[in-house]
Amino acid sequence: MLGQFRKDYVALNLPSTSADSDINRRWPKRRLWRWWNQLSRFQRSVVYMLILAACLTALYFLPGTQPIWSPNNGKLNSLLDKDNITPALSLLPPKKAQPLENSLDNEEPVKDRYMNNDTQNKKPVLNKGNLDLHGETVTSNVGQIHSPPREGVKFSGPSNERQSAIVAAFRHAWKGYKKFAWGHDHLKPITGTFHDWFNLGLTIVDSLDTIYIMGLAEEFAEAREWVATSLHFDVNRDVNLFEVTIRVLGSLLSSYHLSGDRMFLDKAVDLGTRLLPCFNSDSGVPYSDVNLATRKAHSPKWSPDSSTSEVTTIQLEFRDLSRCTGDPQFEDSAAKVSLHVHTLEKSDGLVPIFINANTGHFRSYSTITLGARGDSYYEYLLKQWIQTGRTIDYLRDDFIEAISGVTKHLTRRTAQNKFLFVGELLAGGKDFKQKMDHLTCYLPGTLALGVHNGLPQEHMQLAEDLMTTCYQMYAQQPTFLAPEITYFNINEGTTGDIVVKTNDAHNLLRPEFVESLWYMYQVTGNQTYQEWGWHIFQAFEKFTKVANGYTSIGNVRNPLNTRPRDMMESFFLSETLKYLYLLFSDDPNILSLDKYVLNSEAHPLPIYDT
Ligand SMILES: *[C@@H]1O[C@H](CO)[C@@H](O)[C@H](O)[C@H]1NC(C)=O
Numbered sequence: 001m002l003g004q005f006r007k008d009y010v011a012l013n014l015p016s017t018s019a020d021s022d023i024n025r026r027w028p029k030r031r032l033w034r035w036w037n038q039l040s041r042f043q044r045s046v047v048y049m050l051i052l053a054a055c056l057t058a059l060y061f062l063p064g065t066q067p068i069w070s071p072n073n074g075k076l077n078s079l080l081d082k083d084n085i086t087p088a089l090s091l092l093p094p095k096k097a098q099p100l101e102n103s104l105d106n107e108e109p110v111k112d113r114y115m116n117n118d119t120q121n122k123k124p125v126l127n128k129g130n131l132d133l134h135g136e137t138v139t140s141n142v143g144q145i146h147s148p149p150r151e152g153v154k155f156s157g158p159s160n161e162r163q164s165a166i167v168a169a170f171r172h173a174w175k176g177y178k179k180f181a182w183g184h185d186h187l188k189p190i191t192g193t194f195h196d197w198f199n200l201g202l203t204i205v206d207s208l209d210t211i212y213i214m215g216l217a218e219e220f221a222e223a224r225e226w227v228a229t230s231l232h233f234d235v236n237r238d239v240n241l242f243e244v245t246i247r248v249l250g251s252l253l254s255s256y257h258l259s260g261d262r263m264f265l266d267k268a269v270d271l272g273t274r275l276l277p278c279f280n281s282d283s284g285v286p287y288s289d290v291n292l293a294t295r296k297a298h299s300p301k302w303s304p305d306s307s308t309s310e311v312t313t314i315q316l317e318f319r320d321l322s323r324c325t326g327d328p329q330f331e332d333s334a335a336k337v338s339l340h341v342h343t344l345e346k347s348d349g350l351v352p353i354f355i356n357a358n359t360g361h362f363r364s365y366s367t368i369t370l371g372a373r374g375d376s377y378y379e380y381l382l383k384q385w386i387q388t389g390r391t392i393d394y395l396r397d398d399f400i401e402a403i404s405g406v407t408k409h410l411t412r413r414t415a416q417n418k419f420l421f422v423g424e425l426l427a428g429g430k431d432f433k434q435k436m437d438h439l440t441c442y443l444p445g446t447l448a449l450g451v452h453n454g455l456p457q458e459h460m461q462l463a464e465d466l467m468t469t470c471y472q473m474y475a476q477q478p479t480f481l482a483p484e485i486t487y488f489n490i491n492e493g494t495t496g497d498i499v500v501k502t503n504d505a506h507n508l509l510r511p512e513f514v515e516s517l518w519y520m521y522q523v524t525g526n527q528t529y530q531e532w533g534w535h536i537f538q539a540f541e542k543f544t545k546v547a548n549g550y551t552s553i554g555n556v557r558n559p560l561n562t563r564p565r566d567m568m569e570s571f572f573l574s575e576t577l578k579y580l581y582l583l584f585s586d587d588p589n590i591l592s593l594d595k596y597v598l599n600s601e602a603h604p605l606p607i608y609d610t
């Protein structure tokens, strides 16, 4: 079944340049490239000279530049050139710049920083090398101290009907949110009201980079304006470190990298600084909650322990914040947690889902799962390894060991159709439970990402088998929507594979399976994954779309009684619609897996050399 694609995995494995060209081979060569090949040597020389002249002109207009991060890391110098940041010309109307109320430093006025008059009226000459959208354009500027002005990455909007349909869905959701819940965390689309969790305008913040990637200029301008003028972190309320890190910090950093707009970084620094007190525990393992105004951190009210996945799913964001600012304390605090968890004893790489912030130890006898409270520990092992240029070996090794552990202890096949699934171990590993959270459907995508980065081929077989199972979670429901939790029948000689309990039959518009569809499609080019994504999108349209947005439903088992829950979570806009939009893209490099690593909330962050 794998046949022809196996070769591609191998070719895709290592050096990123050959991976790029290999991917391109499967898609039609771009027209520009063809045009280029047809030019004579003389014509090419003329083009080179024009580009050179344009570069020199651009450099002439630049103010002096200073590298702010490690001088050894050339890539970062151009990335982080903080005096030279201009917003994405295509998406940010100049009028929208406002003085920053919470500005953390007293550099030049905001207007100059964002709206550099010199670059504003000029056509962009060079793309920012290492955040380039297309593998074949300029990268030679990377690593020079006199780097080009910081341009936002360009996205051209939907290029086919399916992508347009996803954008229409996004705008429908956004319109309802704007009308009834603007500035609040979540829209309740049926009653036309709102829900607040952290009081941080979560839906706006979480949507920023999706909006940017979809090329929605007007929506980006209004969201950016809200963030600049109305997003304040001086909120006297406990927030969850993990949730705020992946949703808010992650999105601010992504928006900064994609748009080049320094305001997002200023906000990220303010937030990151307020989250840091979480790490002041005896062990360095963070407390789960913190009050952003008083900066007091503590364990959750319901437990003395933090969740393992939560304390290990903040590293991409904190590291990126340090790399962007040159202030190492964010990365240091978060990286220490990973290193600490690395030293703890595990069973074949698998971790219990609770860890105590004071002792730094796992709670023995807690569940082992790749679903809730365990999932993204494994995800961030791999993604941190990728983010740091595949230089930190223990992260990769722990990931590989954990996947062996999954295969050995957690996978089983169903009785009738032999679907492979990932179950759970209870009571510290004694009892197997044939239950799989929809959350666990992130795993095949993460495995494919690992294989793309050179990890063992057998991970791809596991990924494909799990894709089939996760797809069945959807396809076997009359609504074509998966429940939150699925049980599997493993009693040999009986019929039926999938069992859904009444209390587990809800669907929260979650992204994990469409996330995996995107990775699998990126890595294999197999269009079946696009088709599956389209079927699922149709089901969202049919059963979750309401007049003022999209709603979670309470029951996927009965099309005539879906029991809408009147809630549109921010991850529907941040993740579900973003992954669907990416899945249907004609451009295989729209967010290249060799340039970006997406955090656990689908916010892309740059891959560094080290
Ligand atoms: C840009 O600079 C020109 C000349 O230096 C000036 O006339 C113009 O008003 C400036 N535009 C903005 C938006 O500041």
Ligand SMILES: *[C@@H]1O[C@H](CO)[C@@H](O)[C@H](O)[C@H]1NC(C)=O
Residues within 6 Å of the ligand: 001, 002, 005, 464, 467, 468, 526, 527, 528, 529
């Ligand atoms: C594409 O994926 C589907 C689902 O896993 C599989 O049945 C099919 O054989 C794959 N196609 C190719 C060409 O590998």
